[in-house]
Amino acid sequence: MAVSANRLELLQIADAVAREKAIDRQIVIQAMADAIQKAARSRYGLETNIRADIDPKTGEISLQRILEVVDHVEDYSTQIALELARDKEPDIQIGDSVSEQLPPMDFGRIAAQSAKQVIVQKVREAERDRQYDEFKDRIGEIVNGTVKRVEYGNVIVDLGRAEAIIRRDETIPRENFRYGDRVRAYIHDVRREQRGPQIFLSRTHPEFMSKLFTMEVPEIYDGVIQIKSVARDAGSRAKIAVISNDSSIDPVGACVGMRGSRVQAVVAELQGEKIDIIPWSADAASFIVNALQPAEVAKVVLDEDAERIEVVVPDDQLSLAIGRRGQNVRLASQLTGWDIDIMTEQEESERRQAEFVENTSRFMETLNVDEMVAQLLASEGFASVDEVAYVEAEEISSIDGFDETTAEELQARAREFLERQEAELDAERKKLEVADELREIEGITTAMMVALGKEEIKTIEDFAGCAADDLVGWTERKAGETERFSGFLDSFGLSRVQAEEMVMQARLKAGWVTEEELNPPEEEPEQEDSTEQTAEA
Secondary structure: OHHHHHHHHHHHHHHHHHHHHOOOHHHHHHHHHHHHHHHHHHHHOOOOOEEEEEOOOOOOEEEEEEEEEEOOOOOOOOEEEHHHHHHHOOOOOOOOEEEEEEOOOOOOHHHHHHHHHHHHHHHHHHHHHHHHHHHHHHOOOEEEEEEEEEEOOEEEEEOOOOEEEEOHHHOOOOOOOOOOOEEEEEEEEEEEEOOEEEEEEEOOOHHHHHHHHHHHOHHHHOOOEEEEEEEEEOOOEEEEEEEEOOOOOOHHHHHHOHHHHHHHHHHHHOOOOEEEEEEOOOOHHHHHHHHOOOOOOOEEEEEOOOOEEEEEEOHHHHHHHHOHHHHHHHHHHHHHOOEEEEEEHHHHHHHHHHHHHHHHHHHHHHHOOOHHHHHHHHHOOOOOHHHHHHOOHHHHHOOOOOOHHHHHHHHHHHHHHHHHHHHHHHHHHHHOOOOHHHHHOOOOOHHHHHHHHHOOOOOHHHHHOOOHHHHHOEEEEEOOEEEEEOOOOHHHOOOHHHHHHHHHHHHHHOOOOOHHHHOOOOOOOOOOOHHHHHHHO
């Protein structure tokens, strides 16, 4: 009966550990079997291949030695001769394995301690795997926990079946936690690391605010109202853009709630963070105007290729539009995804006047005309000699004071200047040793070839090795500020799409890619066999 009691106790221990650690009972039983196996090998020899099994119903332990069947035995602890093996199993072949039952064994103190370490390690690994599997698919959820301790500003949170961490930079400024405090946070990352799964929480993540609104506003949870974007300066101010899929429901009013009850619940959770709720619009200009609230906007000018917008505000609205330390315009930029330049009406007027003077001077110099003619061209919106040279003649002759003869003369002078400029640029291009073959790339001009030559881009292969960023520049956002890096062809007004197309042309001509790789044939959908269709019918 002592043996039965030990078996029963073994299963009871396995059940208790499985419940306590919230892991599968079979994992604990397998860990025990591995521990017994290790202890048996320490007794019978580490080179011996031993397998231990525990019956999950009775708790009975069986030990077996596994031997490989060979023609000539070199190691009697792991191998057995074919003749001896066939005495046990007549059909056995070389390379197969046979098992020999080993007698039960008593564990010594050292073997028992070793077995305990194996069990503890296996159970710990199983617990870590369970925690990782449980939380890896919960990224993006809000969880509630209790503060376990605070270390150097980092908050360790007990989630019940796991521990998580809110790093110091993920807590709201001026927010203090003490042991036992209840805390709500957003799971933004789960990583499997050497010391176990690491669950990272955040209270500053923009999606944390989105999830809080989803919890407070039933219309968002039901999908009637959609949150399009969020921008936060945690602990200070935030902007959230919403749109309603039902024209009868006001998205802003629904998020604010009766007497502000819904938005105030979110504000209280975010330690008094001020929240601007903004109606989202597919029209970029309207959306940006809304995003700059509470400032009033007089005019906007969009540059869609560069995703940059110039916003003109009345002189007395400038400080309001920019906000304290640039906060309002920075959040509006993050919310809309556009780079926003703010200027007053006076600044815009001065800039337009400067452009008018610059264009007038350019036309006087390049077209050899007097100031009045140059001013007329500039006031009609002409900004370059190319426009004058290649626009329809009627557009010039329709200007007050001009006729067809004047238009023809102006266009002739413009084309003559451009031809002379082209010849000078081509001479410079040859001096820089830029290859003629670059002209084969659609969209490249001689002026661009000169600019590329100055950057040591002189052949098709050189150009093929460029990225779109090298040509048109790129922007990086750091600490809420946007930094602009220039490209080789910045001054030519290329869009990123055009730059990418030009680079791909160069790679095609250089033989780096093929037409088939650029334009893979579309796979035709497989047609079902007619006999199968008939059978289904």
